[in-house]
Amino acid sequence: MKLGIIADTHENMPMIAKAVDLFNAEKVDLVLHAGDFISPITAKGFKGLKMKMIGVFGNNDGDKLFLLEKFQGIGEIHEDYCELEIDGKKVALMHQPKFLDSLIAAAKHDLIVYGHTHEVDIREGKPLVVNPGECGGWLTGKSTVAIVDTKIMKAQVFNLGDGL
Numbered sequence: 001m002k003l004g005i006i007a008d009t010h011e012n013m014p015m016i017a018k019a020v021d022l023f024n025a026e027k028v029d030l031v032l033h034a035g036d037f038i039s040p041i042t043a044k045g046f047k048g049l050k051m052k053m054i055g056v057f058g059n060n061d062g063d064k065l066f067l068l069e070k071f072q073g074i075g076e077i078h079e080d081y082c083e084l085e086i087d088g089k090k091v092a093l094m095h096q097p098k099f100l101d102s103l104i105a106a107a108k109h110d111l112i113v114y115g116h117t118h119e120v121d122i123r124e125g126k127p128l129v130v131n132p133g134e135c136g137g138w139l140t141g142k143s144t145v146a147i148v149d150t151k152i153m154k155a156q157v158f159n160l161g162d163g164l
Contacts, residue, residue, distance in 0.1 A: 001087040002026065005146040005155070007034035007115025008058070009042060010136030015143040016045035018160040019135050024050050026147055030086065031075070034115030034131070035095030036060045043070035056080050058095040058115060087150040104129065111148065120144055122155045130155045137162065
């Protein structure tokens with residue numbers, strides 16, 4: 001199974017469109033969004049996904065009720081942390097890496113996905129840790145996402161271009 005991993009889109013609609021195009025072209029099976037959508041208008045950009053999306057809220061997400069409403073039919077958004085089973089793998093999805101070291105040490109998950117730092121962080125092993133960097137590109141100037149292959153538990157980072 002292929003998972004599209006995205007975080008910190010920060011309402012950058014052109015970069016959201018590029019990420020959606022990439023995920024569709026790569027035929028990912030599911031998209032995980034590690035938070036900071038920002039506003040409900042971002043749902044328009046994600047409507048083009050040909051697969052479901054599961055996300056968590058970030059610390060900058062505003063009107064959570066309206067975000068939930070707008071993302072109906074696109075996917076689901078959870079609070080700032082959720083645990084999932086995907087393709088027989090235990091997955092932790094969160095925005096802020098508050099408990100990252102504890103989760104890694106506990107070794108109960110196969111994959112841990114987080115955002116918030118706007119920096120790419122790929123740590124191979126069990127668990128595989130993935131921060132795809134920021135899709136929005138506002139802070140680093142780079143817009144990145146990742147794809148994880150759950151069969152081999154490897155992540156590949158894709159640069160979507162300059163986020164500014």
